[in-house]
Amino acid sequence: xxxxxxEQRMLEQMERxxxxxxxxxxxxxEGSGLRTYTRRRVYxxxxxxxxxxxxxxxxxxxxxxxxxxxGFLVMLGCAVLAVTGWRKAPKPGExxxxxxxxxxRPKRSMMDRxxxxxxxxxxxxxxx
Numbered sequence: 001x002x003x004x005x006x007e008q009r010m011l012e013q014m015e016r017x018x019x020x021x022x023x024x025x026x027x028x029x030e031g032s033g034l035r036t037y038t039r040r041r042v043y044x045x046x047x048x049x050x051x052x053x054x055x056x057x058x059x060x061x062x063x064x065x066x067x068x069x070x071g072f073l074v075m076l077g078c079a080v081l082a083v084t085g086w087r088k089a090p091k092p093g094e095x096x097x098x099x100x101x102x103x104x105r106p107k108r109s110m111m112d113r114x115x116x117x118x119x120x121x122x123x124x125x126x127x128x
Contacts (some may be wrong), residue, residue: 014118017118049082052073052076054073056071056075
């Protein structure tokens with residue numbers, strides 16, 4: 001359900017006030033946290049896969065079977081992490097599956113609290 005014009009204006013005012021009061025906190029709230037997290041996880045898994053290859057090769061060169069087995073297991077685990085992370089990553093501009101149902105209630109209550117604070121400050125400023 002889209003916001004009304006009045007709600008949109010109030011939201012913009014709250015955003016401006018937040019940036020004015022605490023720009024560092026406001027910039028920390030921006031961005032796509034889950035998308036960044038999954039991308040970082042995939043990159044770490046790829047790096048771990050390369051370490052696994054190095055261990056596998058080092059075990060073969062040193063004729064230490066257990067090092068090769070550890071390298072293979074590291075490769076396997078990192079491949080699984082990369083594939084599952086890649087599948088779970090939301091597309092740009094898309095919410096993760098099921099997130100809309102989970103986030104409706106907390107987001108609404110947070111917005112209610114912000115709106116109440118905004119109204120309280122506004123009333124206090126008009127009273128002084």
